[in-house]
Amino acid sequence: MASTYRSPRRAVAWGGALAASALLLTACGASTPEEGADGEPATVTMWARASTASQSQLLVDAFNAEHETQIDLTVVPTDNYLQKVGVAAGADELPCVLASDVVYMPNFVRQNLFLDVTDRVEALEFADALVPGHMDLGTEDGVIYSVPHTIGMSAIFQNDVLLERAGIDPSAELGSLRELADNAAAVAALGPEFSGLYYTGNNAGSISFTHFPAIWASGGEALSEDGTESLLSSDESVEVFEIFNEMFVSGATPDSVRNESGATRNDVFATGNVGYVLASNSVLEAVAENEALTIGVQGIPGVDGGVSTYVGGDVVGISSSCDTPDAAWEFLEWTLGEEAQVDVFAQNNILSVRTDLADNEFSAEDPRVVRLGELLADGRTPKALNYGQTFNDPNGPALTAFREALFGSDARAALEASDDAINSSLAN
Amino acid sequence: MSARTRRGAANTAFYATAVPLAILFLAPLVWSGFTSVYGSRATGGEPGFGVDNYLRLVEYGAGLETYVVNSVIVAVVAVVGTLVVSVLGGYAFSRFSFPGKNLLFLGALAILMVPHPTILIPIYQMLRTFGLQNSLIGVGLVVVMFQLPFGLFMMRNAFDGLPRELEEAALIDGLSRFGALRRVLLRGVTPAMVTVGMFAFIASWNEFLTPLLFLTNGDSFTLPVALVSLRSGEFGAIDLGALQAGIVVAAVPCLLIFILLQRHYVRGFTAGAVRG
Numbered sequence: 001m002a003s004t005y006r007s008p009r010r011a012v013a014w015g016g017a018l019a020a021s022a023l024l025l026t027a028c029g030a031s032t033p034e035e036g037a038d039g040e041p042a043t044v045t046m047w048a049r050a051s052t053a054s055q056s057q058l059l060v061d062a063f064n065a066e067h068e069t070q071i072d073l074t075v076v077p078t079d080n081y082l083q084k085v086g087v088a089a090g091a092d093e094l095p096c097v098l099a100s101d102v103v104y105m106p107n108f109v110r111q112n113l114f115l116d117v118t119d120r121v122e123a124l125e126f127a128d129a130l131v132p133g134h135m136d137l138g139t140e141d142g143v144i145y146s147v148p149h150t151i152g153m154s155a156i157f158q159n160d161v162l163l164e165r166a167g168i169d170p171s172a173e174l175g176s177l178r179e180l181a182d183n184a185a186a187v188a189a190l191g192p193e194f195s196g197l198y199y200t201g202n203n204a205g206s207i208s209f210t211h212f213p214a215i216w217a218s219g220g221e222a223l224s225e226d227g228t229e230s231l232l233s234s235d236e237s238v239e240v241f242e243i244f245n246e247m248f249v250s251g252a253t254p255d256s257v258r259n260e261s262g263a264t265r266n267d268v269f270a271t272g273n274v275g276y277v278l279a280s281n282s283v284l285e286a287v288a289e290n291e292a293l294t295i296g297v298q299g300i301p302g303v304d305g306g307v308s309t310y311v312g313g314d315v316v317g318i319s320s321s322c323d324t325p326d327a328a329w330e331f332l333e334w335t336l337g338e339e340a341q342v343d344v345f346a347q348n349n350i351l352s353v354r355t356d357l358a359d360n361e362f363s364a365e366d367p368r369v370v371r372l373g374e375l376l377a378d379g380r381t382p383k384a385l386n387y388g389q390t391f392n393d394p395n396g397p398a399l400t401a402f403r404e405a406l407f408g409s410d411a412r413a414a415l416e417a418s419d420d421a422i423n424s425s426l427a428n
Numbered sequence: 429m430s431a432r433t434r435r436g437a438a439n440t441a442f443y444a445t446a447v448p449l450a451i452l453f454l455a456p457l458v459w460s461g462f463t464s465v466y467g468s469r470a471t472g473g474e475p476g477f478g479v480d481n482y483l484r485l486v487e488y489g490a491g492l493e494t495y496v497v498n499s500v501i502v503a504v505v506a507v508v509g510t511l512v513v514s515v516l517g518g519y520a521f522s523r524f525s526f527p528g529k530n531l532l533f534l535g536a537l538a539i540l541m542v543p544h545p546t547i548l549i550p551i552y553q554m555l556r557t558f559g560l561q562n563s564l565i566g567v568g569l570v571v572v573m574f575q576l577p578f579g580l581f582m583m584r585n586a587f588d589g590l591p592r593e594l595e596e597a598a599l600i601d602g603l604s605r606f607g608a609l610r611r612v613l614l615r616g617v618t619p620a621m622v623t624v625g626m627f628a629f630i631a632s633w634n635e636f637l638t639p640l641l642f643l644t645n646g647d648s649f650t651l652p653v654a655l656v657s658l659r660s661g662e663f664g665a666i667d668l669g670a671l672q673a674g675i676v677v678a679a680v681p682c683l684l685i686f687i688l689l690q691r692h693y694v695r696g697f698t699a700g701a702v703r704g
Contacts, residue, residue: 045644050657074646075489077656087641090549091556095644263666 041068042327045095047085049078052314055150055350056099059335062344067334069327071097082388088321089113096322097331099149099314103387105137106227110385114138114145114317120329121147124336129356133311133381146317147332148353153379154210154310155372156180156298157269157283158276161291166190166275170296177214177243177303180276184252187275196252198269199278200262201406204399205392208382209310210278210300211402214240216380217302223426227384230422232401233415239303241402241411248407258407269293280312281372285349297368299375311379313353351376390425397421457679464676469669481669485677488658488670490647492677495654498564499633502650505568506632507625510575514624515617517576518583519609523595533580540577548641555642562644570642571632579624586620587613622692630682651678 048056053075060071074095076084082104088094089111100108108114121127121144131148138146160170166186174180184196200206212222220236223229231237247253256268269277272292277283278300289295299307316335318328334340341352346362351372358373384390391398401418405411464470464481471478486492521533551570552561560566590613598608614621639650649657655674659666 072645074644075657077640077653077659080640080656083637084641087548087552088644091552093552093556093561093644263668 041070042324043070043072044097044322044324044328044331046071046073046097046099046331047076047081047095048073048099048314049081049101050075051078052099052150052152055345056314058344058348058350059340062340063331063334067330069330071331085113092321094319094321096319096324096328097316098319099316100146101388101392102134102137102148102311102313102315102381103384103392105146105315106140106383106385107388109138109140109145113320115320115322115325116143116145117147117318117329117332118142118144120333124333126336126354126356129354130336131311131353131355131376131379133379134313134315134353137381137383138315138317146315147336149314149316149335151311151351151353151376152209152280152282152313153351153372153376154213154278154280154300154312155375156276156300157279157287158296158298159269159272159274159292160294160296162187162190162194162272162275162293163296170294174298174301176301176305177218177240180301181243181247181252184247184275185250188250188252188254193273195254195268195274197247197276197278198254198260198265198274199257200260200265201257201403202259202261202399204394204396204402206262207402207406208391208398209280209312211240211244212382213300213308213310213380214302217300217306217308217378218304219302219306223382223384227382227387228423228426230419230426232422233412233419236303238412238415241405241415243303244406245408245411258403281351284366284368284372295368297371297375299371299378307375307378309375309379311376311381384426386426386428389428390422397425457683460672460675460679464669464672467669469667481673482677484667484670485658485673489654490649492654492674494647495649495651496677498639498648499651501564502568502571502635502639503629503632505565506571506575507628509569509572510579510628511621511625513572513576514579514583515609515614515621517580518585518617519587519613521580521584522587523592533584536580537577539573544574544637548637552642561642562648564643564648564650567635567639567642567650568632570638571628571635575624575628575631578627582620582624583617586617590616619692622689626685626689629685633678633682 046056046060053073056073057075060073064070081101085094085098085100085108094113098113121130124130131151134146134148135144138144156174158170163170163183166183166189168183168186174183180197186196187194188196199210208222215222215237218236218240220234220240221231222237223231244253248257260268265277265279266283266286268274269279269283270287270293272290276298283295284297287293287295300309301307316332318325318332322328336354338357341354341357342360342362344350345352346357346360349362349366349369351369352358352360352363355376358376359370363369363373390396397418401414401422404414404418408414465477465479466475467481468475469484470476470481472480489495517536521529551573555561555563555566555570558566560569594612594616595608598612599605603611634652635650636652636656639648640653640656643649643653651674655671655678658671658674
C-alpha cells in the first residue's frame with residue numbers, strides 16, 4: 001500500500017523540481033536590462049551576507065551621504081544566502097547589486113547571474129591593482145563579472161603576552177609549521193587552562209580557509225588547477241594534516257577545537273589563554289586587547305617554511321535582473337576608489353581590496369595591518385565550480401574527511417579514503 | 429490498603445513524574461531568560477545582571493520594533509485568512525454535496541505532501557503576478573496556504589460534530605444559510621476555531637523560510653529572519669547574549685497566547701460532543 005501513496009508524492013516533488021529548474025533556466029537566459037529613467041536619481045537595491053555586511057554598510061552609508069543615487073542594502077543571513085539568491089534568480093528578481101562570497105563566483109557566473117562589466121573594469125586606472133584572486137574567480141573566458149568588495153584573509157594571530165610567558169620571542173617570524181607546533185606545545189605546557197593553538201575544527205569552509213595556506217606554503221596544492229580534482233591526499237597535504245593531528249593528540253590543541261564551528265572562536269582567543277589562533281583578519285576588528293592579550297600577526301607557514309594565506313571575502317557584481325546598471329556601476333566604481341578604500345575602509349582598520357593602496361596613512365599606524373597587506377601578496381583563492389557544495393556545505397564530503405584527518409588516528413588514510421567522495425562532489 | 433493510602437500513593441507517583449518533566453521542559457526557557465540578562469555582555473563588561481543584550485537587540489538592523497510589528501502583521505493575516513477560509517471551506521465540505529467534493533478535499537490535504545522548497549519559485553512568481561511580492565500580506569497568505577490542510581480538516585470535523593437539526597431549526601426560524609452559520613453554528617465550533625487560529629499564529633510567528641525568500645527588503649523582515657541574521661553575525665561570530673534576548677522576545681507571545689487559550693485548545697480536540 002505504501003507505494004500507492006509514495007508515487008504521487010514523488011511525482012509532485014519531481015514536477016515541482018522540474019518546474020523550478022525550468023524557471024531558473026528561463027530566468028537566467030534573460031540578461032539584457034533596460035536603462036534606468038534619465039534624470040531621476042535611482043535607488044539601487046543591494047544584498048550582502050550578514051557576516052560581512054558591516055563593511056558593506058560602511059560603504060553604503062558613505063556613498064549615500066554624498067550621491068544622488070541611493071543604495072538600499074538588505075542584509076541576508078549568511079547560511080541562507082545561496083537559497084535566497086537561488087529563488088530570486090529563478091524568479092528573475094535579484095537585486096541590482098549582488099555581493100557574493102568569492103568562492104561561489106564561478107558557479108554564479110556559470111548560471112549567468114551577473115552582467116558583463118569587462119569594459120567598465122578595464123577603463124579603471126587602477127584595474128591592475130584589484131586583488132588578483134578575486135578578479136580571477138569573477139572572470140570566465142576573459143569576461144569580467146565582478147569586482148572585489150571585502151577581504152577576508154586567513155592568518156595566525158598570536159597572544160604576545162602568553163608567548164613571552166612560555167619563553168617564546170613573539171617578534172620572531174614563525175619559520176615552519178613544525179615550529180608552530182613546538183611553540184604551541186610550550187604554551188599548552190604553561191597549565192591546564194592554556195591552549196597552544198586554537199582554530200575552527202567543525203566547519204569545513206573554515207578548515208580549508210586556514211589549512212590550505214599551509215599546504216600551499218609547503219609547495220603543494222589542495223585542488224587541481226581546473227578545480228575538478230582533490231589533491232588533498234598528496235604528500236604535502238598529508239604532512240600538513242599530520243602535524244595538526246599531532247598537535248591535537250599531544251594536547252597543544254584543546255579538545256574543544258573539535259566542536260568549534262566558528263561561533264565562539266574569537267571569544268576563546270579573547271580570554272587571553274590561547275597562544276595562537278588560526279583565523280581571519282576580522283580578529284583585529286573583533287577582539288579587544290587587554291593586559292593579558294596583545295595581538296600579533298603571522299603568516300601561515302608550510303611544513304618546512306614558506307608562507308601563504310587564503311584570500312576570501314566577498315566580490316560584488318551587477319545582477320542580470322538589474323535595470324539600472326549605470327547607477328549600480330556608479331556605486332561599484334566609487335567603492336573601489338581611493339576615498340572609499342582609504343577614508344572608509346583603512347580608517348576603520350579594514351583591508352583595502354587594492355594592492356596599490358595597501359600602504360596608506362591609516363594602515364601605516366598599525367604594523368599588523370601592514371603585515372596582513374604584505375601577506376596578501378602571497379595569497380591564493382581556490383577556484384572550483386562546486387567549491388561551495390564540497391567545502392562549505394555542512395553535509396558536503398570535506399567535513400568528514402578533514403575531521404577524520406585532524407582528530408582521527410591516521411590522517412593519510414582518512415584523506416586517501418575521502419578522495420573519491422570529494423572528487424565526485426567537485427565534478428558534479 | 430485504604431482508599432486514602434491509595435490516593436496518597438497515586439499523588440506521589442503523579443508528582444514524581446510531573447515535577448521532573450516540568451523541570452525538563454521549563455529548564456531551557458528559564459535558562460534562555462537567565463542568559464539573556466546575565467553575563468559580561470548583558471552588563472557591557474563585567475559578569476553580572478544587566479539589560480545590555482536587550483538594548484543591542486533593540487538597535488539591531490532596522491530595530492526590534494520593526495521586526496516585531498512585521499511579524500504581527502504576518503500573523504494577523506495568517507490567522508484571519510486561515511480562519512475565514514477554513515471555516516467557510518470546512519462548512520462547505522461538511523454540509524454541501526457537490527461533484528468532486530472528496531477529490532477537492534483530498535487536493536487540499538495534498539498540500540501537506542508537497543515539499544515546500546519545490547513550490548517556492550512558482551509561489552514567488554504568483555505573488556509577483558498579484559503584486560504581493562516583498563509584501564507582508566503576501567507572506568501571510570503563503571502561510572495561510574500551508575495551514576489550509578490542517579484548518580480544513582479540523583473545521584470539517586467540527587461541523588460534522590454539530591447536529592444538523594441545529595441548522596435546520598435556524599433555517600426554519602428564517603435565517604439564511606450564512607446567517608445560521610454566523611449566529612448559531614460558529615458558537616459550536618469555537619474551540620476548533622481557536623485551535624486552528626492558534627496553530628496558524630504559531631506557524632506564522634515561527635515561519636522562517638517564506639519571509640526570508642519572499643521579502644527582499646531588509647526593513648520588512650520578520651523576527652525569525654532578523655534573529656537568524658543576528659546569529660550568522662560578523663565573520664561567524666555570534667552575539668549569543670542578544671540572540672538569547674531575541675529568543676525570549678519571540679517566545680513570550682507564543683507562551684501568552686497558549687496559556688490564555690489553552691482551555692479552548694484542549695476542548696478543540698474533543699469538540700463534537702454537543703447534544704442536539
